[in-house]
Amino acid sequence: MSSLAVVPPGVVLIVGGLLLPFLEQRVRRLALLLLPLATLYLVWLVPDGAQLHARFLAYELTLLKGDALSRLFATVFALMAFAGGLFALNQERVAELAAAYCYAGSAIGVVFAGDLISVFIFWEAMAIGSTLVIWSAGPSARRAGLRYAAIHLLGGVLLMAGVAGEIAATGTLAFERMALDTLPRGLILAGFLINVGAPPLSAWLPDAYPESSWSGMVFLSAFTTKTAVYVLLRGFPGTELLIWIGLFMVFYGIVFAILENDMRRILAYSIVNQVGFMVTGIGIGTEMALNGATAHAFSHIIYKALLLMSAGSVLYMTGKRKCTDLGGLFRTMPLTAVCGIVGALSISSFPLTSGFVSKSMIAEAAGTLRLEAVWYLLAAASAGVFLHAGIKFPWFVFFQKDSGLRPAEPPWNMRTAMILFAALCVGFGVAPGALYALLPFPVDYVPYTASHVVFQLQLLLFSGLAFFLMLGWLKRTLTITLDVDWLYRRVGISLAQAFDRGVAVAWQGVTAAAERVTRDVVRAVHRHHGPDGALARPWPTGSMAFWATVMLAAYLVLSYL
């Protein structure tokens, strides 16, 4: 094996990313393209097994450990960095590019990390990198970035406590499959789940990602949630809890995406939804399901990036994000529209796209195991995906009414990036063998059976029909702001109406209560800890001396007791 094999691929991207701001513009553009390619090359040089060790504290870290699963994720991450870099060539905020490359490099670091401490270290680096990507969008992203950072630091806290506990309890830091039977493992899982976008904290994702720049969200969509999927695949396959968490995420994403008006928030919700499919697959835990989750992560990164590039191009050219402000753009942006539609078809698992060959594996696994409820829910969700992302996004952005906007196609590099990923979507859909060969377990699954294709087409046809039948309601409500009441007007059933109203009232009550409690807590903390609070204001010298005596007395009295 060549000596290059010991170069950790992620580190190349991180170091290169840190150097980006210091390069002259033309060199920088070249570096943006070459760094991910070099990384991709190095990824494929990593042989199986532990490769690179480092001493840290009293531990022997395994910084680089290759196997099929790691290589697959690292490959798609490097691909993603390349396409993202190409797409973002004319991003003027160099800080965003530097942060994005460090972020991507850390993600590759996580998937090659052979022990829990390395995972945690790269995990935190990812949190920092992604926060910086969000912040690079400018002042409007400031608060969202802070909330994002807080949530991810909380995740880091849980993970660190869990990792420390796991190492203390088992004496080994190897990152391997864990049964969910001790508190530290629960904490590790909780830390992972925060990044995957699991309830109850799913909201960080649609809250923060759409605030990033037109290019930033393309990067963000790929790494954080998918590294979390990777660590779940590695650490907690077959944990039944994950099935239900995944299903919750699937429907959470659908419901909120249908209600949403901002095109990039729609796509953000649909990340939660799609990752939900993967988490469900991990929860099912058979080889077929794990293969499915892995393959779906792979194809999801590509088509979601494609969708976001399409949305990013629209944002870049028009500066608008709301569906109600957009429409009719296919006239002047046909390529962007076509690429968006390819992405939309992929996410809806349309036959001959990558989504079709990957997502169906998860449902198939549920079917094989006779998990009927899971299977039906997944099938229903597939229809929902078509509704919220497959049709809604392209229809309202590129067709629908004529918004009067006549933007040109985006610059060549953005077009090339989109074409590249659109080709990959179709390519893997037509020839799934290439993707299947990369999967961790041997695949004996044929996606293109007559019954499967027909079933999927029917599903899509009917949900497409439903969409256009309901277009009248959709249009009317889109001219005003969307609200929870939209749901019950659409369904029109009094029972659902009452239920939804109840939910809405309860939800309002809960949020109001949460807000009130938070405000009260902050006020109470401020009362005591604020500059004028008893704990913080300057004390008179006498009371200082008094407390010194009290402390002395405390030591004495407690010792004599």
Next chain:
Amino acid sequence: MTTVLPHLPALQVVIPLLGAVLCALLRRPAPAFGLALAVSWLMPVIAAALLWQVIQGGPISYHMGGWAPPWGIEYRVDLLNGFVLLLVAAVGAAIMPFAWHSVGFEIDEGRRAWFYCMYLLCLAGLLGIAITGDAFNAFVFLEISSLSSYVLIALGRDRRALLASFQYLVMGTIGATFYVIGVGFLYLLTGSLNMVDIAQRLGPAWAEHPRAIVAALAFVSAGVGLKLALFPLHVWLPNAYAHAPSWVTVFLSATATKVAIYLLIRFYFSIFGVAIAFDTLPIAQIVIALSIAAMVIASLIAVFESDVKRMLAYSSVAQIGYITLGIGLANQAGLTGGLVHVFNHAVMKAALFLAIGAVFYRAGTVNLAELSGIGRKMPVTLAVFTIAGFGLVGTPGTAGFISKWYLALGALDQGWWVLVLVIVGSSLIAMVYVGRVLEIAWLREPTPAIARASDPPLPMLLPILLLGAATIYFGIDTQWSAGIAEASAQALLGGLR
């Protein structure tokens, strides 16, 4: 060389002491600065030589004036205080170049020579506390360092510095008095002032006078607790740090409290711990409770502070809580965490206070509201502030992570899960107060008030960069920081009864 080598322990203290006298005679800023710089740079050389000798050949015992202990004063260097000596000396050396511009900016010309004189006196006192093996001699050095630091704080430009200094004086005196009363008890009980000797004689005395020993322990705990600003005896610290000249804040935050912590560890583990079974007394529980209170309450106060220096001062109180928590845990991992945090916190806090000192030098203010966009004007300075801030939060790759990791392991050893969550969770509060500064510094548009600010001149910038680099270096290579802390902790715990 062979004639000098055996006397290194004495030289470690005598040189800065003589330097202080010489400074007072020089009267002019430039030569005084030159002298202080030379002395400061010599100190880590001596300290490193001492530590090297200890690592090679075990503890050094130096008999002052040739008088054998326990009658004469003994300077005793083992791994623990060799480590502390090197820390104090190295921080002093690293930050000294910063002083020229900073002191020139903040202190009247006529007082600058006196300033350096007081600094050298303070340095001598701190090194003396760390090196001496005599409990009463430690009190003398404690007073030397304290008195000189009162003067240093009072030299602050702001008139509030006088009040802060006065309050510190009152509290410091109470602390020193408590300490000397405690030492007096020990002297009555054992007839000795030599630390090793006391430790040996205290065991037999425990059977006869347990109450007197408990009283001694209480007095020493409260007295030293005051000096090291253990919550709730920290109230002197925020004002003293906030109103002292920038450079003094750097120096005191990195060294003075650390030396007091060393003294507490010495008394707990090398004197009382050897003689009496600690677990019959509630000292550890009290210390842990106070540490947790410090970690949480002081961090919360820092969140609401608008003056960055005060904010960092409260953060110091919280970080001292981490250190004393390690002491209270009193197991291998916990004590290692506490000791290594003595080192790591000194490095990180020095970097932070230096950066803020540079900001004050350029922008003339440390009020958070007036520092909008300062990061764009002083990118290097604020970059180091950011790195060291991440260190306070405990991000992996920085020194702060190492401390937090060991402390978490220490808490796990006791099976205290809640404590683990408090340790890692309190870093979330640190993230809030550090993040507040970072947000204002980097993400907002610069205000006209700071339009002309830029990174400081090289003599100020180099120390900042050095300590920033150290924050990262000691987060990755822990051989010297955690390695020595681990060995020290092992030695300390090995002596416990």
